[in-house]
Amino acid sequence: AQSVSQHNHHVILSEAASLELGCNYSYGGTVNLFWYVQYPGQHLQLLLKYFSGDPLVKGIKGFEAEFIKSKFSFNLRKPSVQWSDTAEYFCAVIPLTGRRALTFGSGTRLQVQP
């Protein structure tokens, strides 16, 4: 079965700092990858996704993620965070074959201090 690891459980940054959240997955086959975000008091929403092609994908609000196949990683980045980026971020994968269930990481809580 596939699994997703997010090593940073809680990250605290000051505004304008750069962000990188780690995501590693374990699965022997091909997967599609996602980052979801949950802002305080709001529902989960899609931030960005990678299916194929350019391994550097851009999402909403200036976020981007890089897929490194050899490292089974899909790290989320943002050059300069804002207070409004305070949220919980979830990495998720779904295999292309077999049981097509979306598997989430445990989430990273990002707190941006003004």
Add this chain to the structure above:
Amino acid sequence: KAGVTQTPRYLIKTRGQQVTLSCSPISGHRSVSWYQQTPGQGLQFLFEYFSETQRNKGNFPGRFSGRQFSNSRSEMNVSTLELGDSALYLCASSYSLGVDNSPLHFGNGTRLTVT
């Protein structure tokens, strides 16, 4: 367009009881998925329904079941509740089957507390 609606928002039940949660998807969406979110286990996939048929199932015991109606609304049932079933249950809808074909839209969840 209204979002995914889950009812009730909060529920308190006693061990051994059963509970039914409801999810109304976005109009036009035919796929509904259910997830359990807990602090320890994070978000775990329960099952996915499309056109009234269960298409995918996670690794949960048979006490967890669901169904989907012809109007795409879905219900999830948990029988013989255990303390460990306390969680936020999230419903997500999408236009078509498979999260990669169309994006998931999540509801705000039903928080179930089992005492």
